[in-house]
Amino acid sequence: MAENQPFLGPRDRIAETDVIIIGGGATGAGLARDCARRGFKCVLFERGDLATGATGRNHGLLHSGARYAVTDKISASECIQENQILRKIARHCVEESDGLFITLPEDDLDYQKNFLAACAEAGIPAQALDPEEAKRLEPAVNPSLIGAVRVPDGVVDPFRLTVANALDAVERGARCHTYHEVVGLIRRNDAIIGVKAFDKLTGDQYEVRAKVVVNAAGIWGGFIAEMAGVELKMFPTRGSLLIMGHRLTQMVINRCRKPADADILVPGDTVCLIGTTSIPIKFSDLDTTRVSHKEVDILIREGSLLCPSLAETRKIRCYAGSRPLIADESDLTGRAISRHIVLLDHEKRDGLKGLITISGGKLITYRLMAEMTANLIGEKLGSKATCDTAQTPLPGSREAPEKTLRKIAPLPLTQGAALISRHGDMAPGISAFDAGENSLACECELVSVGEIQHAVNSLAVHNLTDLRRRTRVGMGPCQGELCVGRATGLLAASGAFPPEEAASELASFLEERWKGIYPLAWGETLRESEFIMWLYQCVCGLKESDASQKTTPPDPLKAAPDLGAADKETQA
Amino acid sequence: MRFDVVVLGGGLAGYTAAIALLEKGLSCALLSVGQSSLHFSSGSMDFLRALPDESQVFDLEKGLHDLARQDPGHPYSILGPEKTLELAKKAETAFASWGLEMLGSLSAGNHLRLSPFGKLLPTWLSSKDTVFIPADAEGRPExxxxxxxxxxxxxxxxxxxxxxxxxxxxxxxxxxxxxxxxxxxxxxxxxxxxxxxxxxxxxxxxxxxxxxxxxxxxxxxxxxxxxxxxxxxxxxxxxxxxxxxxxxxxxxxxxxxxxxxxxxxRLNNQLQYQFLKNGGVLMSKDRVVDFNLVGDQDDSSGSSALTIERLHTENHGDIPIIAKDHVLATGSFFSQGLLSDIDGVREAVFGLDLVNVPESRSDWALGEFFGSQPFARFGVKIDAQTRPFLKGRVLANLKAAGLVLGGFDPIRQGCGAGVAAVTALAAAEAILS
Structure with missing residues (x-):
């Protein structure tokens, strides 16, 4: 193992800091990085694992901005600007696949003209292609297309991206506490001066003071605002997606029309995704988003129009996320939703010092959101430090993969490539010359024993779900078959949890995974499900009592009232 | 090619039926597409671990009678508790004579086996070199x-x-x-x-x-x-x-x-060895691709039976396989005896009538991983002679056995091996009579 291992921690507590960030999505982690690089002391609190909210529950599309070119110029130019930056600073999280916007016979070809003009205006390189040329570039595309435009869309792995930001932040002295829920804000007169944090792993509650508290909790930000006694009007809108068990295309495929349901197909690693639907939901349903059979049908129907083979391809999983949409404050009726970045200085807005909210925006604009927020924090702290996150590569992206490949232990070619694709230039610290460590625990995603041990020791992995986000164990075509049984043993052996809790950890993981599988229980997925149930319930003897045994401390926010009903009027 | 019996499926049910028939002097061919689910099992044979009301079973005879009341559609209940008991005892003797050295018995009740996660689970028969823990009447380990x-x-x-x-x-x-x-x-x-x-x-x-x-x-x-x-x-x-x-x-x-x-x-190999030793013809990596039925297929009264005249397989091309009787033991979804797609479920070889399949796909699976999944109960409908049906008509020279059958949940009830053994012997008996 290399000396300067990347490390996500430490878990030691401090009583005072400059900045507290609530929320470990891309924005929160990006802000921690930006703050740490400017020399602000900061602590990030995340109630679960990193990237568990909207950050990890979307397409993973590296927007070129083309999707917004016609309808939303501001978003479009923000996207293309950040798209170019992420290709440079986060290349191990990004796949430069390019994208096609296709026009089908039922679409209006005139829209393509507006689209090309709008892309040009926003600075998005867009090239109209002959339909034959498009089919040659992407043989899986719907062959009946009548027009196609090539744009610099790409694919981004949100888990890798968030972890890389957090690693850089910690390297620069920030503290990153996962499984810490902020259960209260400390208020003195007209200022927020700290938070009460609840450590879900130990059950301890403690206070940390800070000069500035940033609410970067995404759609859960409404609860934080409520604790502060300020109003944030948020509109949770669920977007559901479907994962196919194969990579059907090399490029991202969009419909060249006004954005609608299920019109983006994104390839990523060994799989591809189609999404999304858009359904307003209640706040009380935020943590229990399941995908309905009806949504599944819509996703398959619309997805097959982009790529006909999608209809017959095995569906392995569906999931849903809630976009952190927030009321457009410039709209007096309070009904309009802002699709843009919303940075609120509650001192100016509500007369409440020490609290900032950052919300809205998109995964791909996380860095810009962090920069804007850190600028405001800098003003408040009286700092003149400037932002360098747009120029400085993230850990993992500091060296070219070809160079990294020469430094890793001699592994089978595909295994080495998989390791570098997940960890970039951090791979040499993970690969080993020991056969036991190179042994594969997960054959779908080529995850070795050593990589799992590294994730537990250095990347704040506490359970099988965290491990999945760091290493893709259980994320491939089998969706967690034999690999999760092996990983359970390895996590117990690495001290992530005591061996007495192994059965309950595995049972909880299986129960959680099933939520995304049962709406797709037909064909090969049903076959695989029968096998997994047979294996873990019959052969291994896991029971529901194992799943319920896992003692998670009570969630103080569960009792929170419904902040906003999902009325029809909130629909965008 | 002519045989007395052709068995489709090389798992516990298929081999059990085939060896029982070979021992009675019938000629027998067995088609197997690949590794059976035995390769993915514990290696112990479960007979009945829990009832539909989730209570654990240790007294197997009592368990069968409780099951007949709670779950009349279960293959054990269709055969009847007495018949099931008789066949299960026959299976114990047969397994022993075939060289499967197993511990445990129906009359002693379930013993406990140790799972890969260290759980103690009630089971019927375990190989003699595995951890065998006797249980008292309440299922406590001794x-x-x-x-x-x-x-x-x-x-x-x-x-x-x-x-x-x-x-x-x-x-x-x-x-x-x-x-x-x-x-x-x-x-x-x-x-x-x-x-x-x-x-x-x-x-x-x-x-x-x-x-x-x-x-x-x-x-x-x-x-x-x-x-x-x-x-x-x-x-x-x-x-x-x-x-x-x-x-x-x-x-x-x-x-x-x-x-x-x-x-x-190892169990699978031992069964295969017995089958070959008794003169069975093994057609491995082969499957039925076509079949021919005789009988009035348009008989709207449904009273007359259909019979299978011949089968065609992938490897044998235009050489038909003709048998007096047939056993379908192709397994469930995992073994691809049952197939499903977004529109429905079907039995893979003949398209036989199924039980327990709800109209709407949204009723196939529960939202909880640990629950009695509706799809686990999907499968072929049989009568007390293990004869399946095609569009309501009995297929006279076909018997069905094992996990391809419907009406039971082998995962929750822990009865997969027991159903395979018992229905296989029931099928063999029906053919011999």
């Missing part, structure tokens, strides 16, 4: 040993001794963990994906590696009443654990691992 040594192979991922040890300690057992390796295993270990139970067993079964094994076992046994090892030895030498027991003067017993199951694969 442990024969206090001090247990767990001996595992270094870097073997499909079995974790610490997890099992934690469970054994909770059972009041003093448990210690030990590890060993040998040069041949070190070579196998170099391949990142080949270090699995059956491959390891092939190494450990070699005579040249015996000294390493004996030494490790003796060392582990020093302060223990028994040594438990993951089931990765004794694949080609089923007596190996017993021989080691003698050398160490302590019982050496195996615990099933994650798949592949060496014990299950």
């Amino acid at each position: 442990w024969p040993w206090l001090k247990i040594a767990l001996l595992t192979v270094k870097d073997f991922l499909d079995f974790n001794p610490e997890i099992v040890a934690a469970q054994l300690k909770a059972q009041g057992r003093a448990t210690s963990c030990h590890m060993f390796t040998c040069p041949d295993l070190e070579i196998l270990r170099q391949n990142p994906s080949e270090f699995r139970s059956v491959n390891i067993a092939r190494v450990l079964d070699q005579e040249s590696n015996r000294p390493f094994l004996t030494e490790a076992v003796k060392k582990a046994a020093q302060n223990a009443d028994a040594v438990f090892m993951p089931a990765c030895l004794g694949f080609n030498r089923p007596q190996l654990a017993m021989e080691l027991s003698k050398e160490a003067a302590k019982p050496i017993r195996l615990i099933p691992t994650l798949a592949p199951s060496m014990i299950g694969a």
Whole structure:
């Protein structure tokens, strides 16, 4: 193992800091990085694992901005600007696949003209292609297309991206506490001066003071605002997606029309995704988003129009996320939703010092959101430090993969490539010359024993779900078959949890995974499900009592009232 | 090609039916598409672990009568508790005479087996070299040993001794963990994906590696009443654990691992050996692609029976396979005896009538992983002679057995092997009568 291992921690507590960030999505982690690089002391609190909210529950599309070119110029130019930056600073999280916007016979070809003009205006390189040329570039595309435009869309792995930001932040002295829920804000007169944090792993509650508290909790930000006694009007809108068990295309495929349901197909690693639907939901349903059979049908129907083979391809999983949409404050009726970045200085807005909210925006604009927020924090702290996150590569992206490949232990070619694709230039610290460590625990995603041990020791992995986000164990075509049984043993052996809790950890993981599988229980997925149930319930003897045994401390926010009903009027 | 009987499916049900028929002097061919689900099993045979009301079963005779009341559509209930009991006892005798050395019996009730996660689970028959723990009438373990040594192979991922040890300690057992390796295993270990139970067993079964094994076992046994090892030895030498027991003067017993199951694969091999020894014709990697029915297919009254005239298989092209009778033992979804797509479910070979399939796809699966899944109960409808139906009409010269049948949940009820054995013998009886 290399000396300067990347490390996500430490878990030691401090009583005072400059900045507290609530929320470990891309924005929160990006802000921690930006703050740490400017020399602000900061602590990030995340109630679960990193990237568990909207950050990890979307397409993973590296927007070129083309999707917004016609309808939303501001978003479009923000996207293309950040798209170019992420290709440079986060290349191990990004796949430069390019994208096609296709026009089908039922679409209006005139829209393509507006689209090309709008892309040009926003600075998005867009090239109209002959339909034959498009089919040659992407043989899986719907062959009946009548027009196609090539744009610099790409694919981004949100888990890798968030972890890389957090690693850089910690390297620069920030503290990153996962499984810490902020259960209260400390208020003195007209200022927020700290938070009460609840450590879900130990059950301890403690206070940390800070000069500035940033609410970067995404759609859960409404609860934080409520604790502060300020109003944030948020509109949770669920977007559901479907994962196919194969990579059907090399490029991202969009419909060249006004954005609608299920019109983006994104390839990523060994799989591809189609999404999304858009359904307003209640706040009380935020943590229990399941995908309905009806949504599944819509996703398959619309997805097959982009790529006909999608209809017959095995569906392995569906999931849903809630976009952190927030009321457009410039709209007096309070009904309009802002699709843009919303940075609120509650001192100016509500007369409440020490609290900032950052919300809205998109995964791909996380860095810009962090920069804007850190600028405001800098003003408040009286700092003149400037932002360098747009120029400085993230850990993992500091060296070219070809160079990294020469430094890793001699592994089978595909295994080495998989390791570098997940960890970039951090791979040499993970690969080993020991056969036991190179042994594969997960054959779908080529995850070795050593990589799992590294994730537990250095990347704040506490359970099988965290491990999945760091290493893709259980994320491939089998969706967690034999690999999760092996990983359970390895996590117990690495001290992530005591061996007495192994059965309950595995049972909880299986129960959680099933939520995304049962709406797709037909064909090969049903076959695989029968096998997994047979294996873990019959052969291994896991029971529901194992799943319920896992003692998670009570969630103080569960009792929170419904902040906003999902009325029809909130629909965008 | 003409046979008395053609059996479709080379798992527990298929081989049981075929060997029983061969022993009665019938000629028999068996088609098998690939590895059966035995390769992914615990290697123990479950008869009935729990009733639909979730209560655990230890008295199997009483369990069958309770089941008949709670679940009349269960294959055991369709055959009737008395008949089921009779056939299960016949299966015990048959298995013993076929050289499957199993412990446990219907009359003794369920005993307990140890799972790869250290859970104690009620079961009917277990190979004699596995951990066999008697249970009292309430299902409490009657442990024969206090001090247990767990001996595992270094870097073997499909079995974790610490997890099992934690469970054994909770059972009041003093448990210690030990590890060993040998040069041949070190070579196998170099391949990142080949270090699995059956491959390891092939190494450990070699005579040249015996000294390493004996030494490790003796060392582990020093302060223990028994040594438990993951089931990765004794694949080609089923007596190996017993021989080691003698050398160490302590019982050496195996615990099933994650798949592949060496014990299950060994059972499959033993059944296949018996089948071939009795003169059976094995058509491996072959499947039925076409069939011909005779009888009035448009008989709207549904009273007349249909018969299978001939089968065509993938490997035999235009050479038909003609048999007087047939056994369908192709398994459930996992073994592809049942197929499903977004629009529906069907039996793979003949498109037989199914039971328990709801109209709407949204009713196929529950939202909870740990629940009695509706799809587990999908399967072929049979009568008390194990005859299936096609569009409401009896197929006179076809019997169905094992997991392809509907009306029961082998996962929740823990009755897969029992149903396979009992319905296979029922099918054989129906053919012989």
